[in-house]
Amino acid sequence: MARAFLIVLDSVGCGGAPDAGTFFNGDVPDTGANTLGHIIRDHGLNVPHMDALGLGAAVRLSTGIETAGLDAKPTGRWGVAREISRGKDTPSGHWELAGLPVPWEWTFFPDAQPAFPEEVTVALCAAAGMDGILCNAHASGTAVIDDLGVEHLRTGFPICYTSADSVLQIAAHEESFGLERLLQMCRDVAPMLHEMRVGRVIARPFVGDAEAGFKRTARRRDFAILPPELVLTNWVQDAGGRVHGVGKIGDIFSMTGIDTTVKGRDAELMAALDGLAETAGPGDLVFANLVEFDTEYGHRRDVAGYAAALERFDVWLGQFLPKLRDDDLVILTADHGNDPSWIGTDHTREQVPVLVHGAGAGEIGICGFTDVAASVAAHLGVAASGTGKSFL
Structure with a gap:
């Protein structure tokens, strides 16, 4: 019976969000922000395993820019996901990836002192x-x-x-x-x-x-805040599978639909994923967030550090994929952008790559965040209550 690994590379956006002009860092709109594209432009990027899944192709599809050094012919399914929730933050991105666009406007505190009422x-x-x-x-x-x-x-x-x-x-x-x-x-x-x-x-x-x-x-x-409706984690549990949260997934979903959780630095989380490749059972979902791209390098506007973190992940990915079973599905994606070359220190409104291992090869095109949840559900054979459509 199939298993699924949904790995969110926190903030690894690829530019091109059509509504980026309505989101800001200070008083500068996010129009033109491109986390991956600008890392490739300013530093270069050696990530052959992600590129083989379609990373360079996804960046080119999203923004039309050149991706020097990332020109592999994809052997996986690949595309670009576009968010509709009115946020460029962790809960908005993860909830929508799990099938639930945020059904309200978030409250934001003003950039003033005092900021809080x-x-x-x-x-x-x-x-x-x-x-x-x-x-x-x-x-x-x-x-x-x-x-x-x-x-x-x-x-x-x-x-x-x-x-x-x-x-x-x-x-x-x-x-x-x-x-x-x-x-x-x-x-x-x-x-x-x-x-x-x-x-x-x-x-x-x-x-x-x-x-x-x-x-x-x-x-x-x-x-x-607790999601107001059932999401992917609940769908999997309701069908009898177990959900293993890696990183801050348990916190993001307030432990709803989460059976086990492990926290730590990204190196520890990747080791936990290695372990789950051995121990996760049939019908299980492993839902991971690797956060250091965002907290250590994106917010700190460290282009070289961000590139090095992506390259470390890619080395691990090359060792991880051979450990999987024949019917396992892996989806690599992101929840928002955090362009380390951009003005300010906040997230950036971007589209995100979608890279799929275990479902053949081919272009997905532009899809929705909720399509990621629908695709995981389809692979696991579980009923989905969201509006997304499977791209598998």
Whole structure:
């Protein structure tokens, strides 16, 4: 019986979104943003295994640009997916890939100081047991702990910030503030933020001091709003299969339809995928998010680092595919863009590549995010309640 591996390469967009002009980094529209295309242009990219599945062909289809060094004749199914949800964020992309376009407009906080309305600030203070918070503005997660880490240690006030996404992030020192205290603070305020249609409250623990500097740890936790309808994970469970979440998938779907979960750095997650290639059972779905492309390189506008991360993944992919069974399906895709050559630090509105192993060769063309869920469901033989159409 078939198995499916849906691997989301967080932020690995390929440009060309027709509505990019309505999404912004600061006051600059995302028109022309192209994560993969600009990495290829500015740095070059050596990813023969993804290219063999159709990566270069997908970038060319999406934007019409040249893809020097990525010119393999695809041996897999390949195409480009276009999102309809009004967001360029993790929940929007993943929910739609799982069959559910976001059925509402997200709430975003203004790029002002303070960014949060008074009732949110009051709730944050109460949850922290403190008289105040730090930041209360749009900020880069890595820069904000450099700027306010010392003040956080001095006052004990949590660092609360947002971005162009529908999100409230809380950074606190794992030792002086306490990891469990930070997680509980997020749990306490998440229901209020979800009622406001804010997609996520994210715990951002960090360590370090003024002398050594501050560094975020891998113990991030996302408290996401629950999808309002059944999605791919539920479809698979209802049909008797198990769903294995790798990375932050469990958080993104608030554990709905998730049987097992593993977190960690991307190297650890790829090792977990290797293990699941051996242990996942018939009818199972392995749903993974590899996030470091986004958090470590996209938001930090590090073109060379982003390219190196893609090349490390491609080496792993070349070792992973031979471990699969004859009737396994693998779909590689992304949830949004994060062009490391673009202005600002936020995500970019882009189309995403769709690369398929285990379903023959050929062009899919332009498809919808929901078609990914429909295709996984068709491969596993499970009933799908979404509107997508299988491209298999």
